[in-house]
Amino acid sequence: MPFSDVHLQLHAIRATELQTEAATYHPHPHGFRPRLGWLLVELGLRLLEHPTRAHIRPV
Template structure:
């Protein structure tokens, strides 16, 4: 068996193991709801900061 075939076989074995690990991992149910809420909260905060920028704290010379 040439080296390249062994190399591909090792990648295939690793990919299968990673797929099995990924399907076994399920995020916690509340984490699914928390991420979008946190994301939209950050978007809202960013929009508020753009709407009402604070004064520049640097004094002109």
């Protein structure tokens, strides 16, 4: 078996290991998405409180 075939086999084995690891990974429930969602809610509420400051300038 040539060196390049062994090298590709090692990459394939490692890729399989990483895929298995990724499939079992569960991020913390209080991660980025909920914080971003609440930030957007807070922003929306602030815009409702001060509608005159909510002007959007064209780019």
